[in-house]
Amino acid sequence: MYRYDEFDARFVRERVAQFRAQVARRLDGSLTEDEFKPLRLKNGVYLQLHAYMLRIAVPYGTLSSRQLRQLALIGEKFDRGYGHFTTRTNMQFNWPRLRDVPEILDLLADVEMHCIQTSGNCIRNVTADHFAGIAANEVEDPRPTAELVRQWSSLHPEFDYLPRKFKIAVTGDARDRAVVKAHDIGLRILRSKDGEVGYEVMVGGGLGRTPMIAKTIRDFLPKKDLLAYLEAILRVYNLEGRRDNKYKARVKILVHEIGAEEFARQVEEEFAKLDGPSIAADAQEVARIAAYFAPPAYETLPARSLAFEAAKNENRAFATWASVNLFPHRVPGYAAATISLKAIGEAPGDITSDQMRAVADLAERYSFDEMRITHAQNVVLPYVKKDDLFAVWEGLVAAGLATANAGLITDIIACPGLDFCSLATARSIPIAQALAHRFGDEKRQLDIGELNIKISGCINACGHHHVGHIGILGLEKSGQESYQITLGGDATETAAIGERLGPGLAADDVPDAIERIVNVYLARRTSGETFIEAVRRLGLEPFKTAFQEKTHAAA
């Protein structure tokens, strides 16, 4: 994985010193809250309901054991012994004290981490496919691109005060696991007909108040042109994006208002004017970055592991976990293992300091010292020998992390919601917990199969509800929490925004409503048909009818 050079290290340390001075000036009264707020936000410090919140960047979701251990230490020393992984693959601490933040930032700098640009109207943490470097059909590992974009966008002087926040995601695979079409810019690495590697460039995706699927504005962009093209996009947005209304300030609104064709025309015009070679990163620097993402020192192994097969035969729980939580690896004899942070009844994405240490130990011993954080709020051990999987699973069982539900109905994405977030209009975590209890039976989950439920506690959609197969949005209605249910959303390369099934429900009625929807699927699916495939084939009506029966019954 990427390691800081002397410039990176100095940059991050200087930023810590700068923020320490800003905090001191806030505390001595030299800075008012209005003056301080944008400064703290640029360093990932929010004020939430009960306390400050610190959001730590995990670039493209890649972490080393040493880094996770440091997060465990910070959680223990400065928080309440746990952290929370977000849909942007960042880690949030919910209880830090402002006076401790400079010290926390120093501890992060010790392990090449920071909180820069995890908030504010700037280019945010760049995300990527969590199976980067693993998936068999991948054209190229997306992380060198993501790292290049991260370096280019860090404190970019022209793009430090954009009309609104700006999110970029990269996938190296036609199968999209990074939700690139719900990003301000989505990049897909692909190969042209003559074998050249480049990017499909998608712009104007986003969730929130006005959900939009990104539009392709360039079918193929040569790799060398990436930064100049991004600069052209950001320049058009920076000049033309609205600043008079924060709800209309994202690039998706601009793309929607002037049309993708006109937006592309303006970008191409700007791109033609730019001096591309002067913007492109030096070839040596690109090679230096790429070298950090070279494959680890894999052993030559047979594709089939006798030890793995024997362990599955002897241990049913392990066999179930292996059938659900493993992802096929391009290298024979290896697998990628998803560690679910969705134990039944726990808050999605939460992990205790003890669990962080357990995961760090397993990654160090069995996965070349590396792990990935997923946008679905889970952790992946990317390079596990099949021979070692049983030992890994035993370690996970001991840490309470062996829940076999990756991709199933209880692998729910949920934002922190009103239990923590000051922007939320309703709670998310209790809904996730109630649904996990309702559908937690292992046999039942396996029978239902792949089904993504995504829950947001407000219209800002941090819980990605629009692209959930079943989406749940918590709102306030007449002083009560009310939950809108959507159906048919899709977060992959066939991205789609879910449609509302009917009026909002009280929290207590949500599990029954979801169960009725699931029952329609179970009754009407064809052999091997997944939930989302059945929704596409059947259309909304049968589900809507079942949903509204519930609503009427409750009324």
Next chain:
Amino acid sequence: MSAPKRPPLPAILLANDLLDGEVVFWTGSAWSPLPGDALVARDDEAAAQLEQAAQAGLAAQKVVDAYLVDVAVDAAGVATPRHYREKIKTEGPTTRRDLGKQAGLYNIAPAGN
């Protein structure tokens, strides 16, 4: 920070401590971490005093995000926010009863700090 609109009465004044972020309540003379210490304003004059205290707390760099919250007062005199958001803010996360005010984490600054 502009002053939020005054809510219906009775009301209390809450904020977050600047240094630590902890939710604090105006007692009439100081900021307390204990919800039970909150001064309850029952008329416009008392509410105006809470608003003044909010402005003073913000100006003195003691608190942030200070605003009035309408409450229900029970027979024993205990004030509880009427809105679920402020109730959660006053008590702590409903999913973690071991955290927040409800867990007895009342110290703004533990000994030694």
